[in-house]
Amino acid sequence: MTRPMRITTWNINGVKARLETAAAYLRDAAPDVVCLQEIKSVDEGFPAEAFQALGYNVATHGQKGFNGVALLSKLPFDDVARRLPGDDTDEQSRYIEAVVSPAGGSLRVGCLYLPNGNPIGTGKFAYKLAWMARLEAHARAMLDDEIPFVLAGDYNVIPERADAKRPDAWTSDALFQPESRAAWRRLVALGLTDAVRACHPGPGFYTFWDYQAGAFQKNDGIRIDHLLLSPAAADRMTAAGIDTFPRGWEKPSDHVPAWVDLDID
DNA sequence: ATGGCGCGTCAAACGCGA
Numbered sequence: 001m002t003r004p005m006r007i008t009t010w011n012i013n014g015v016k017a018r019l020e021t022a023a024a025y026l027r028d029a030a031p032d033v034v035c036l037q038e039i040k041s042v043d044e045g046f047p048a049e050a051f052q053a054l055g056y057n058v059a060t061h062g063q064k065g066f067n068g069v070a071l072l073s074k075l076p077f078d079d080v081a082r083r084l085p086g087d088d089t090d091e092q093s094r095y096i097e098a099v100v101s102p103a104g105g106s107l108r109v110g111c112l113y114l115p116n117g118n119p120i121g122t123g124k125f126a127y128k129l130a131w132m133a134r135l136e137a138h139a140r141a142m143l144d145d146e147i148p149f150v151l152a153g154d155y156n157v158i159p160e161r162a163d164a165k166r167p168d169a170w171t172s173d174a175l176f177q178p179e180s181r182a183a184w185r186r187l188v189a190l191g192l193t194d195a196v197r198a199c200h201p202g203p204g205f206y207t208f209w210d211y212q213a214g215a216f217q218k219n220d221g222i223r224i225d226h227l228l229l230s231p232a233a234a235d236r237m238t239a240a241g242i243d244t245f246p247r248g249w250e251k252p253s254d255h256v257p258a259w260v261d262l263d264i265d
Numbered sequence: 266a267t268g269g270c271g272c273g274t275c276a277a278a279c280g281c282g283a
Contacts, residue, residue, distance in 0.1 A: 013271075014272050016273090036270075038272090038282085064274090065272090066272095066282090115281065208283070210269090210282095210283065211283095212269040212270050212271090213268065213269045222283080224283080251271095254270085254271080
């Protein structure tokens with residue numbers, strides 16, 4: 001029995017500040033494909049060599065100071081796209097996708113950093129909702145073309161009350177607004193599978209804990225990093241989970257890795 | 266209930282995140 005392909009998403013909150021932490025995790029967990037968000041680096045400043053030394057091919061879509069996403073893959077990839085379709089004026093680096101082709105069939109992997117959207121009632125929240133509509137249209141187009149895919153990243157959406165330790169603390173936050181949650185539900189309703197939720201039905205699974213107020217020590221977390229699978233990808237899912245332990249390391253990101261295993265070797 | 270952090274930019278506070 002061959003090892004399944006593991007796809008991991010991780011908002012690392014600054015690739016340079018997190019290089020040692022990320023390398024230690026990747027050496028140990030050895031995911032096949034990694035979607036990184038908030039690299040906070042331009043492409044030329046991304047430490048690609050450090051990841052290549054761990055056996056990864058690297059593609060980045062960086063930006064100075066903020067945002068920025070990257071794809072790492074042990075298998076070669078092609079058809080790299082660095083924009084989410086639907087708005088040619090969007091200057092923020094929040095999306096990169098590529099096609100990886102294990103023996104069992106090719107898979108398109110989209111790595112996304114969905115806008116935070118705070119504070120609500122501003123252009124930032126409108127941008128979040130517009131971005132989600134573009135993501136939905138893109139997912140719909142891939143489904144229409146019968147392309148197997150995984151859309152993985154920091155969605156900045158708390159889907160349900162069970163996805164927060166203290167849901168009432170988030171009611172006025174863009175991450176838990178009815179409009180944000182409705183847009184998430186529309187995405188799922190296309191026929192996509194929330195991998196971690198499908199494998200872990202209960203509460204208490206979080207991917208983010210604020211740096212402040214000892215949130216991690218109190219397990220005062222939220223689940224906002226997700227992997228959505230197309231039907232064909234979901235048929236191949238063997239496991240999914242969240243690796244909480246890097247949050248307890250020195251100089252951690254405020255997010256932790258979430259992953260899915262697909263049997264498509 | 267409250268206060269509480271960290272990163273990048275740039276060289277002191279400030280924007281931004283969630």
